[in-house]
Amino acid sequence: MPRRFQYPGILAAVGLFLVPAAQADGPTRKQVACMLALNAAGAHVAAVSVAAATRCVRDACGDKLPGGETADQCLAADRGGAVGRAKQRTVAIAGRKCREAPPFGPQNAQEVNDAFAAPLRLRAVFGPELAAVLKTTATDRAAAGCQVAIAKGLALVTLAELGEFNRCKRFKLRHHAMSALALQTCVGVDTGRLGRARKAAQALVSRKCAGVALAAAAPGECAADALPDLFACVGFQAACGTCNAVNAADHVGRACHQFNDVGIATRYCGDRPVTTQPVARQWDEETLAAIRRDNPRPPVHARNLFHVSVAMYDSWAAYDATAKPYLTHERAASTDVERDRAIAISFAAYRVLSERYSPDLALNAGASQVSFDARMNALGFDKTYTDTTGSGPAALGNRIAAAVIAFGKTDGSKEDENYADPTYKPVNQPLIVKTPDIDFATVADPNRWQPLALDKMIGQNGVPLPGKVQTSVGSQWGDVTPFALTRASPTDLYLDPGPQPQLTGLGGATDLTFKAQVQQVIELSSRLTPDDPTMIDISPASLGNNPLGTNDGHGYPVNPATGQPYTPEVVKRGDFGRLIAEYWADGPTSETPPGHWNVLANSVADTPGFERRFRGTGPVLDPLEWDVKTYFAINGALHDAAIACWGA
Known part of the structure; x- marks a missing residue:
């Protein structure tokens, strides 16, 4: 028996x-x-x-x-x-x-x-x-x-x-x-x-x-x-x-799947997630989530967003006979371009993100890596497949990622030093915040930055930071390799705003301009009070339509989608000002200003009825092409903006 x-x-x-x-x-x-x-x-x-x-x-x-x-x-x-x-x-x-x-x-x-x-x-x-x-x-x-x-x-x-x-x-x-x-x-x-x-x-x-x-x-x-x-x-x-x-x-x-020898699941564990988002959008969301977990360093995150976008764009371009790659020069044959692009883009983005949000370079790296791994798992890709020599899409993505990572080691950001600039030393001694009065003996030059000294420092995401004195971010960023900016000499600024006003105490134009700007900041801040009685129209009828490089626009006469005037939206000026200030000031779980523009771009693409046309004309692009090109363009611009701003 x-x-x-x-x-x-x-x-x-x-x-x-x-x-x-x-x-x-x-x-x-x-x-x-x-x-x-x-x-x-x-x-x-x-x-x-x-x-x-x-x-x-x-x-x-x-x-x-x-x-x-x-x-x-x-x-x-x-x-x-x-x-x-x-x-x-x-x-x-x-x-x-x-x-x-x-x-x-x-x-x-x-x-x-x-x-x-x-x-x-x-x-x-x-x-x-x-x-x-x-x-x-x-x-x-x-x-x-x-x-x-x-x-x-x-x-x-x-x-x-x-x-x-x-x-x-x-x-x-x-x-x-x-x-x-x-x-x-x-x-x-x-x-x-x-x-x-x-x-x-x-x-x-x-x-x-x-x-x-x-x-x-x-x-x-x-x-x-x-x-x-x-x-x-x-x-x-x-x-x-x-x-x-x-x-x-x-x-x-x-990863719970069974993979073949080129990194793709042959037995998929569980039900594949139902999503209409192309893989480029999914990896952009992973980047934004990692930024929210990390220390808020806008120029660093702008660079990371751009380099992830480069990896995704070059992976996409490898399967297009006419597209011009940015960093690499791959051309790949495929019998299923849509499938192979998704694979190559995913492996490339995963490798770059795993490098840029690793323990040596980012806070909460463990949580970010788990999230990256989970994304690869959901897509059915083997994160342990690291081959860079094969002709398959996973090897192609790994190869492109390796090129992006190698490029980042020599682009002037000092990534290997966790973006620290050992050549920069503050001119002024730290300002001890807890003392009731300002010790002017600590101020050698009022026109230069003065770090704050605090008993305890906590980042925007609630993570305690080491030390008690602020450190500078991005003082070397003027030497970082840009996307499209050019300059006549390596010693020039990419966008020179001219000399800053100086507080001299001697009168004169520069001294008066300095004081006037300080006064203007105080006046603008006074408008943030809930007691401000002034009402303003914040609809597109009154705001926006700014000439390039200014904030002087007076809105649009009609809605281009409906042909009708916009309905006024009248609110308290103080309420509107506080919301704008809080949005850009970046509280906990913020994706920082570079990430904000990605969130806005994604929100636009998600709008019902939105048509993905380049510059609003021409044929409708498929969602993956739209996302890849949008991220490449917007994050290239943000990377250049960070270099121009933080390097000035």
């Missing part, structure tokens, strides 16, 4: 964890305890859910579901409430163990419960409606036995995958895991338990499914696989379910 199949012990999958000692430079002891407790609770939810789901398949195939209930209804019903009790247990554990939020990993009971509530990918194997597929012992005993075996094998490997991850995570936390990135290698790790589970499950499936019409028994994503290959597909679905759950709970950003 064959040995009866049994589940692996749930405790083995859940794990009983010891809490490591606190680390001075990592998570505290309490944070580690929280992370491990939440993972253990999540594994328990998964184990209970897997057992319940497999029982639904078994009872459906055995014709034992109560009252005409279908397998799909059984999966949704939580018969007996076991899954609900497991979720309540997670909430209780979080209340006891997680009073100090972890810096990474699972953050709360809700996201853990959501992540581990349904790791068993039955519908991926059997199709979207189990009731229409599952056989019963009365109608087809062999097929029913095969389907139960597949479900049990899937369950066995899924729990084994999760148990291995939790044991690996415990080990990593005890050995100074500092971010979610450190946990990526725990996904799919095998210390022997997983291999044994796969072997046992494969033997079960092979025995029970011999002679069964597999396309009918498992018509989902494994329908094309013959018996020798069936378990490879089932095993992939087990790994996929666990990987997705861990990504959702621990935010590790691990």
Whole structure:
């Protein structure tokens, strides 16, 4: 008599964890305890859910579901409430163990419960409606036995995958895991338990499914696989379910797909995200998100936006016979240009972003890298594919990215020094902000910048900054390689505004102009009060239509889209002024001024009825071409503006 199949012990999958000692430079002891407790609770939810789901398949195939209930209804019903009790247990554990939020990993009971509530990918194997597929012992005993075996094998490997991850995570936390990135290698790790589970499950499936019409028994994503290959597909679905759950709970950003040898997913884990956004837009959004996490350095971010745009534009241009590349000179053949462009653009943007928002160059680099990895994962691309010599689109994107990165090392930005300019020293001593009076002895030259000295410095995104004295940003930016700016001599300014007014105390034109400008700032600031009674029209009828290089416009006579005058929009001048000031002053989660223009450009493109025509004329461009060229143009202009402004 064959040995009866049994589940692996749930405790083995859940794990009983010891809490490591606190680390001075990592998570505290309490944070580690929280992370491990939440993972253990999540594994328990998964184990209970897997057992319940497999029982639904078994009872459906055995014709034992109560009252005409279908397998799909059984999966949704939580018969007996076991899954609900497991979720309540997670909430209780979080209340006891997680009073100090972890810096990474699972953050709360809700996201853990959501992540581990349904790791068993039955519908991926059997199709979207189990009731229409599952056989019963009365109608087809062999097929029913095969389907139960597949479900049990899937369950066995899924729990084994999760148990291995939790044991690996415990080990990593005890050995100074500092971010979610450190946990990526725990996904799919095998210390022997997983291999044994796969072997046992494969033997079960092979025995029970011999002679069964597999396309009918498992018509989902494994329908094309013959018996020798069936378990490879089932095993992939087990790994996929666990990987997705861990990504959702621990935010590790691990790719869950099966890739070919040129970096493209051949088995895609999960449902592809539904989006109408071309890949260039998706990577622009990733850039903006990384800027919001980082230290606000506008010229640095303008340069990064431009260089990412260069990588995307050159990747796009490589598949166009007439387009003129900017930095590289690639020409690629393709039988599917749309597909290959998306691949090349993604690999190029991913590599440049991973370089520019790395730990040596950016705050919150770990979170940004997880986001970049997740984007590649969603697109079905292998971030570990780094070849630059092949003829495929991924290698092309890597090659273009390498050229952009190499260019950035010699463009004058001092990227390798984290954009610091060691040649610049403030003329004035720091102004100590907490003292009630200004010590004029610290001011050697009132016409030069004076750094502030603060007891504590916090960036716009709430991240504490090292030191107590401000440092300059971009003093060397006049020497950075521009996009389109030119100058007669390397010592010239690209756009020379002329000599600045000087405070001399001796009277004269320059002294009076300096004082008048200071007075004007005070007067303009006085208009920001909520008590300002002045009302102004802020509609396009009164604002905008500025001559180039000025802010002197008086609006437009009619709306060009409707041919009708704009409706006035009268508001308090102080309210409008404060909103404008707050927008450009950049609070928390700001993408800084260069990023604002990308947000505005994206908003315009999203407007219903907007037609993507170059300069408003000519044929309608496809969305990818529009995005690639828009980002290249606008971010080239922003990069030049940063050089002209910060280098003046």
